[in-house]
Amino acid sequence: MVIKVTNDGPVRVITFNHRSSSNPFSRNLQVAVTQAALDASADDTVKAVIFTGGTGRSFSAGGDFNEVRQLSSPQDVDKWIDTFMDMYLAILRIPKPTFGAIEGYAIGIGFQVALMLDWRIMSKTAKISIPELRHGIGGSVGGAILTALYGADVARETMLGALEFGADEALLRHFVQEISSPSTVMSVTLEKALDRAQFASESYKNTKSAICQPTERALLECIDVSKKVHRAAFERKAMASHFENILSRSRHNSTSN
Amino acid sequence: MVIKVTNDGPVRVITFNHRSSSNPFSRNLQVAVTQAALDASADDTVKAVIFTGGTGRSFSAGGDFNEVRQLSSPQDVDKWIDTFMDMYLAILRIPKPTFGAIEGYAIGIGFQVALMLDWRIMSKTAKISIPELRHGIGGSVGGAILTALYGADVARETMLGALEFGADEALLRHFVQEISSPSTVMSVTLEKALDRAQFASESYKNTKSAICQPTERALLECIDVSKKVHRAAFERKAMASHFENILSRSRHNSTSN
């Protein structure tokens, strides 16, 4: 199964379980995550939700190279973006406390998925990375998300700089709210989720919806720009080489760790 | 008197003087503060304004439990929110340098009042706290204020996390601009206010109005959502238990200090 869905008391745990430990967002993984987010939203017994890449695995290294290189028309690119947008929105709209437990790498789309969550806990040894522009593909969705959450300057320095952040730098920018040792990321996240699961659901839902509305609007508004940017990159074959880079790096990394 | 209004040269000092040292925002206190803000705005001899809870007293522990539990209809809730909004807007619109001297606790609405001020000086031992969601009531006004001032991520982590901040953490997030020892909070604030009282009033007014406009708009836009959120909480009797919690804590604290 491409995801595992379990419960720990009132806490739903959604584990990305791609056969690769770097958890690339294949279409199958995206569709499964989107459905799991909708299910968690609808299930009244679920009081908080954790997203994780699994113990000792990457949260997500981003898009799936093997699928991206098979995109064969601008329409494929549009559909690829729509699938991501559905996933972002389904996660952002969960009307309950949501958490990300980040180990290994959160790269590009993987980082953007993490930013849809209310609270992010990062392993001391994990890395957040936004390499898109270095590899020649656009980052307008990341730019829109970061602008809504942190203002235009953090968006500009992060996206245009194609930066990589260790845990301390990520915490400094509020990209994550807590740092933990690799061995305790999940237990710390679970403890936090169990605490917040006790908050009154109606008030949490209303407050969260008010706060997340500008981010949701930013996402919806950037869909068209994003399609334009990625179609252009697609036509220059930049996406294929971008994901080739990511893939070889993740591979290198999982070997060396 | 529920407030004290004094002058120190060109600086107007407005002291919250509720009979409780935790300075809950009773309707009387709110109406008096709103009027004092309007008076300070209109008085040409006033060149800067300081808001304080009084030496050795809390800036404000937020809403007044004794009044909240007497709200007996949705219309009462709406009126309660309108009274707060009038106070927020009257303070935000003071076209002069405004300062907050924060000792003890600034909780919920108390913190939000502080955020209406241009510059906040916090005692090393003071605490800022946003416990609403933990106690089951909504925080959409706080969310709107924090989003306008700091971006959606700080709003999300602060409101949804129901967090408490010591002085260092508050400074790190720009919730306050300066930290001082408890014994010097007022003198440091006064020195700052006297300096800025010399700035040309017309330019200060114009620049401040331009900068504060998005925050003002955010406040005005969230009134309806806020009424909806609080009505819903009221119907679940969440507000009463929230303020019960705050009250018992402040009591505990003023005993133990």
Added chain:
Amino acid sequence: MVIKVTNDGPVRVITFNHRSSSNPFSRNLQVAVTQAALDASADDTVKAVIFTGGTGRSFSAGGDFNEVRQLSSPQDVDKWIDTFMDMYLAILRIPKPTFGAIEGYAIGIGFQVALMLDWRIMSKTAKISIPELRHGIGGSVGGAILTALYGADVARETMLGALEFGADEALLRHFVQEISSPSTVMSVTLEKALDRAQFASESYKNTKSAICQPTERALLECIDVSKKVHRAAFERKAMASHFENILSRSRHNSTSN
């Protein structure tokens, strides 16, 4: 020549070269910088752009006092603001990686020009300063830029506080992205620019344009307010005394250094 334009491989270097080492933005300097920004945008051989005040010279001490005191009508004030806006927009719209190498002082308009750039490297001994309100003139343009980039609270504390920042404080607020020793500011900036010059231009352009759009809109929206604020200050003769202060300070500084 009031600017020097050179190339280092694919990197265009635009050096403000006012006869005064404090690089006040005279009309001549503004027009030359605007043209140089347009040229760099249009020239396909240019892959990145550095703006600098020259080695051992200030990035820019802001407006040119000698010209400001000759403004003799409200129409002159409007034209003065239009010239600045043209420069800000021409720099912000460069569809390529842009860098600022900041030595000496970046004051008022000088700081605002730096904020139009994607990435800012600051000498350990440089100072950023926004003294407008202390000198009685408005700062609504600075307020609009800072609000778009950093949120309303940083805008409020920076503009209304008429603050000065050393390199560490500037880095903490993301006003600059890197600090360097005075002797290496230019070489560090060049190294960074050469790296980013390799990014695919089309994707950089599209992503940057998406991220910078809210800042551009904020600039365009504040033109009218800015004219109103500065006309008012002009009528009170505040601008003349402001620039007198800046000038005497820069003079003092270039003597003492």
